[in-house]
Amino acid sequence: MPPSRFAAFAIALPLYRAFEYRIDDSEAVVAGTRYRLPFGQGTRTGVLLSVSDSTDYAAERIKPIEARLDQRPVLSEHMLALAKWMSEYYLQPTGEVIFQCLPSYLRGSRVYQSLRVKRWQLVDSDADVIDELQSRSPRQFEIGLALLRQPGGMTAAQLKQINPNWHAVVRAMESKQLLRWEWVDAAVNPVIASELPRLSDEQSAILGQIEPRLRHFAVHLLDGITGSGKTEIYLRLIQARLADGLQVIYLVPEIGLTNQLIDRVRQRFGDCFATSHSSLTEYQRYRAWDRFRRGEVRIMLGTRSTLFSQCERLGMIIIDEEHDHSYRQQDGVRYHARDVAIKRAQMLDIPIVLGSATASLESIANCERDTWFHYRIDHRPTRYPPPPIQLIDVRNSRFEFGCAAPTLARIESHLAQSGQVLIYLNRRGFAPVVMCHECGWQSQCRNCDARLTLHQSLQTLLCHHCGFNQAIPETCPDCGHDEIRHYGIGTEQLEQGLRSRYPDTPVLRVDRDVISSRDALKARLQQLQSGESCILIGTQMIAKGHDYPAITLSVVLDADQALFSASYRASESLVQTLFQVSGRSGRGDRVGEAIVQTRFTEHPLMQALQRQGYREIAADLLQERRLLGFPPCARAVIFRADALELKQALVKLEEIKTLLGQARHFERLASVGPIPALMTRRIGRYRAQLCLLSADFQALRSVLSQAMPAIQEIASSPRVSWNVDVDAYDL
Numbered sequence: 001m002p003p004s005r006f007a008a009f010a011i012a013l014p015l016y017r018a019f020e021y022r023i024d025d026s027e028a029v030v031a032g033t034r035y036r037l038p039f040g041q042g043t044r045t046g047v048l049l050s051v052s053d054s055t056d057y058a059a060e061r062i063k064p065i066e067a068r069l070d071q072r073p074v075l076s077e078h079m080l081a082l083a084k085w086m087s088e089y090y091l092q093p094t095g096e097v098i099f100q101c102l103p104s105y106l107r108g109s110r111v112y113q114s115l116r117v118k119r120w121q122l123v124d125s126d127a128d129v130i131d132e133l134q135s136r137s138p139r140q141f142e143i144g145l146a147l148l149r150q151p152g153g154m155t156a157a158q159l160k161q162i163n164p165n166w167h168a169v170v171r172a173m174e175s176k177q178l179l180r181w182e183w184v185d186a187a188v189n190p191v192i193a194s195e196l197p198r199l200s201d202e203q204s205a206i207l208g209q210i211e212p213r214l215r216h217f218a219v220h221l222l223d224g225i226t227g228s229g230k231t232e233i234y235l236r237l238i239q240a241r242l243a244d245g246l247q248v249i250y251l252v253p254e255i256g257l258t259n260q261l262i263d264r265v266r267q268r269f270g271d272c273f274a275t276s277h278s279s280l281t282e283y284q285r286y287r288a289w290d291r292f293r294r295g296e297v298r299i300m301l302g303t304r305s306t307l308f309s310q311c312e313r314l315g316m317i318i319i320d321e322e323h324d325h326s327y328r329q330q331d332g333v334r335y336h337a338r339d340v341a342i343k344r345a346q347m348l349d350i351p352i353v354l355g356s357a358t359a360s361l362e363s364i365a366n367c368e369r370d371t372w373f374h375y376r377i378d379h380r381p382t383r384y385p386p387p388p389i390q391l392i393d394v395r396n397s398r399f400e401f402g403c404a405a406p407t408l409a410r411i412e413s414h415l416a417q418s419g420q421v422l423i424y425l426n427r428r429g430f431a432p433v434v435m436c437h438e439c440g441w442q443s444q445c446r447n448c449d450a451r452l453t454l455h456q457s458l459q460t461l462l463c464h465h466c467g468f469n470q471a472i473p474e475t476c477p478d479c480g481h482d483e484i485r486h487y488g489i490g491t492e493q494l495e496q497g498l499r500s501r502y503p504d505t506p507v508l509r510v511d512r513d514v515i516s517s518r519d520a521l522k523a524r525l526q527q528l529q530s531g532e533s534c535i536l537i538g539t540q541m542i543a544k545g546h547d548y549p550a551i552t553l554s555v556v557l558d559a560d561q562a563l564f565s566a567s568y569r570a571s572e573s574l575v576q577t578l579f580q581v582s583g584r585s586g587r588g589d590r591v592g593e594a595i596v597q598t599r600f601t602e603h604p605l606m607q608a609l610q611r612q613g614y615r616e617i618a619a620d621l622l623q624e625r626r627l628l629g630f631p632p633c634a635r636a637v638i639f640r641a642d643a644l645e646l647k648q649a650l651v652k653l654e655e656i657k658t659l660l661g662q663a664r665h666f667e668r669l670a671s672v673g674p675i676p677a678l679m680t681r682r683i684g685r686y687r688a689q690l691c692l693l694s695a696d697f698q699a700l701r702s703v704l705s706q707a708m709p710a711i712q713e714i715a716s717s718p719r720v721s722w723n724v725d726v727d728a729y730d731l
């Protein structure tokens, strides 16, 4: 046997261990490199973690690696260290965490090749040659002219902006020997726009405070009312970091209306940025990852997993709308991107900037503990402050497609003054309840404890949890009666109602059912951009992250459900949504108005909304959490199990609870369960949970570190599987 060493590999499996393989002594090994490994009957991709010269096992029983996939490691030492921390903190299997840190394109066995790009230049930069093209081929002339102005040449992406069919044109020009191309690996240098918007006094003051603190790790929370110009502060800070030759990661919530932001970043810094979000293909995201990694671009703008972008010279992380739920990954590896980002910044000794008009209670509590820098912005740079929230009492109202008469009157008044109206309704489809008028039968999902939603355009009843759908029955399946009715309002019905009532006003609906792509969204938003009078309706997609100055009225149709939710987070989420939605209006040169329909005007939360700002309400909510012993004043760890039968799930959790119970200090924790989960059956599986709650973080960590080694041995199977959720979002 040739001299060999033994190496530990991470494989993306829900197992809490590394896997050992034999590796040739002659092989130069670097941690973070991927290998193809024999595994069971087939092969698996593994990431090399470490090499040791000796092992306790008999050498011949350990299989050799099959092949190395990467010439260079795909994960840096820093990313491996971050993954290790995540795995320990969130109690997630190392292999799964490590693969989570890679773009999905590289999670299999595809070879990593640094992607260079082609750049085209004119062979002869004689203006006369180009002029000749003008009459014969206007399209070639157009590209020729652009290249004449860019003697350094242009990439495919740049040419595409001039002509979407650039490829054919460029090929024709190549065949005439007008163009030549070369491979480039060059950086796109930031071009800072020459004219910058004037800063308000508050913005200048805050920049003045943050800028001297950019050299080291610190968490900066920008707590500014809606429309207060936080983005401008981010852009100035990015500019400062770029000037130091550094790179920046800029995270935004999932989808949202980020086209505006992308345009703004481009206007400010040119093309020196890449974007990564869920409407891009796997390959496009991989390309963005690679461009940032090679330093070709300096800014990486994207959603949650963009946090795992690697580069040589990371100088700052920005997290906009830090309170947003989409930063929390709920499936697979469970982590919170904001919290991981803070850890990452700390490890690299770089600053992190969080921003929100409705900061999470977690962040507010952190500022109170005085470990973070807290900056307030209380004024909009534009003329009008965010509108106060007005309640519309709809107890005795007649409704038309979900809108009470006083609401319709406000809408009409704003349309008459050529304003734009935003209506928030967080319910897709036509109607949420379909019922037999005779016997009370309701359309239920076959796989979930949930009702099916009526989608009229699809002529179907659809489950929003598992996607199950069925035709709308003509008669009641239970009693045969033919009066099947629907109740409640979804965005589809609202759109239909508004269209027929206001035939001359464009009605734009934005939700997952109508927005399949970023381009579809963009087309819809152009209308808003134009400033013409229109109605925008939609789900949470329209609640945040956009800035259309012509919106003068925001309406929230159904806020009441959240008042009586079983979730302890419901009040926080509701208040955040209401302030975010109301803050979309009055950003231009006209005063805005914000109304909320409710049947419960006397409810303390509704009363508070009329009288107080977000910060005061948040302080009260935080106080309430403290009294109840809920996060962020305590930490929550939830073990969840799901199985084909409820009993199996409960038994699995009992097994886990027994092991936890053997740990010292277990009695210091509050534990609830095992109990069935709030929505017990989902996608055909029964779900249960066991919750640990404690304000004593050390006791909690200690119990977990004692018990986890034994718990990790409990196998998951397709029949019954379990997982653990640290800092669980909801109980």
Ligand SMILES: [Zn+2]
Pocket: 436, 437, 438, 439, 440, 441, 476, 477, 478, 479, 480, 481
């Ligand atoms: Zn019936």
Ligand SMILES: [Zn+2]
Pocket: 445, 446, 447, 448, 450, 463, 464, 465, 466, 467, 468, 683
């Ligand atoms: Zn379902």
